[in-house]
Amino acid sequence: MRVYLAGPDVFLPDPVARGAAMKAICSAHGLEGVFPLDPVEGEPDAWQALPPARRIALQNEAHIRGVQAVIVNLTPFRGPSADVGTVFELGFARALGLPVFAWSNDPRRFRERTLAWLGSAALPDGRGSWRDADGMAVEAFGCVDNLMIDGAIAASGGDVVFGAVSVTSWQDLTAFACCAALVAGRLQGKHPDSDRRGPQPR
Amino acid sequence: MRVYLAGPDVFLPDPVARGAAMKAICSAHGLEGVFPLDPVEGEPDAWQALPPARRIALQNEAHIRGVQAVIVNLTPFRGPSADVGTVFELGFARALGLPVFAWSNDPRRFRERTLAWLGSAALPDGRGSWRDADGMAVEAFGCVDNLMIDGAIAASGGDVVFGAVSVTSWQDLTAFACCAALVAGRLQGKHPDSDRRGPQPR
Numbered sequence: 553m554r555v556y557l558a559g560p561d562v563f564l565p566d567p568v569a570r571g572a573a574m575k576a577i578c579s580a581h582g583l584e585g586v587f588p589l590d591p592v593e594g595e596p597d598a599w600q601a602l603p604p605a606r607r608i609a610l611q612n613e614a615h616i617r618g619v620q621a622v623i624v625n626l627t628p629f630r631g632p633s634a635d636v637g638t639v640f641e642l643g644f645a646r647a648l649g650l651p652v653f654a655w656s657n658d659p660r661r662f663r664e665r666t667l668a669w670l671g672s673a674a675l676p677d678g679r680g681s682w683r684d685a686d687g688m689a690v691e692a693f694g695c696v697d698n699l700m701i702d703g704a705i706a707a708s709g710g711d712v713v714f715g716a717v718s719v720t721s722w723q724d725l726t727a728f729a730c731c732a733a734l735v736a737g738r739l740q741g742k743h744p745d746s747d748r749r750g751p752q753p754r
Numbered sequence: 755m756r757v758y759l760a761g762p763d764v765f766l767p768d769p770v771a772r773g774a775a776m777k778a779i780c781s782a783h784g785l786e787g788v789f790p791l792d793p794v795e796g797e798p799d800a801w802q803a804l805p806p807a808r809r810i811a812l813q814n815e816a817h818i819r820g821v822q823a824v825i826v827n828l829t830p831f832r833g834p835s836a837d838v839g840t841v842f843e844l845g846f847a848r849a850l851g852l853p854v855f856a857w858s859n860d861p862r863r864f865r866e867r868t869l870a871w872l873g874s875a876a877l878p879d880g881r882g883s884w885r886d887a888d889g890m891a892v893e894a895f896g897c898v899d900n901l902m903i904d905g906a907i908a909a910s911g912g913d914v915v916f917g918a919v920s921v922t923s924w925q926d927l928t929a930f931a932c933c934a935a936l937v938a939g940r941l942q943g944k945h946p947d948s949d950r951r952g953p954q955p956r
Binding site: 635636645646647683691702703722 | 765805806807811812818832833836846850872895896897904906
């Protein structure tokens, strides 16, 4: 069971070590993790002539087309929302009909994060909601992030796992490990009683 | 030719008026603009029982499945990148094989915007690039936004149009109008010489 690992983890100081750590956790749960930096099997020769950014984009799209599920890191990145490259991949996977699971090291919901990020720039609109200084509304649906993200995960049959830490930590993989365990159970049909089942009648 | 209009425009104080203005521009170019708030033809009755956020997400996905192209507003939203809901829809459209065009009222590239946003928190890595205080790399590919966005637009046959303004203005639709004109030309096969062509031999 191949699972693509989308996230800003590639921006960490040692992304190769991060990928290895995430793949080891997947492997312990019977999953094959595919990290963005992995080579693409059967990559067309023509891609080597592309500018690096274009080639990487096509490689990641190819990775997603070759997996059975996607796990996305929704930990907020330079603002109240997740990394946009990660969210692009979430949308891409959703259109392909793949189950999408997510994890985040920030347990707050989108509205709370956005209001904290805006600080005194958040203005009440007099109807129980908030707007920023540009007049742009603050989403108030109780979602993890923009409603397209929550909606896609739910509609795909996926779920979100939150870290117990109250501050963002890029190093902590506890929530990711919980998410990998959840994905393994869902996709492989495992559940706590599965080992106690005897042979099934034909 | 139906075109979906993805963007944080739905968060403006009067999103209905904004949608009408954008659709009028599309119409002037022979395009039918589909705004996220538009009703979905043939929407399943069951969606009415869903929580609002989930229903809206499915409606927007259905909109994208029903168009021939997508125009996305990449103007930065609460951080150096575009709105994540918009980028989700870009990824969704890309996986469906749709041409994706974009516009932005911020003419700066991603690296310049990110460094301006980080300010003194941007630290040189000693190899000509930059990292933030968490050690996360700043992308330096000369892209408009995260490379997945640029790569998808280019690979889809689309393009990006920038506003000439040097500061973000949510009200200005000049760049959007230029983008709509570009899309009309590309998708409808119009070009400056088209009116001068006589009947073609069969």
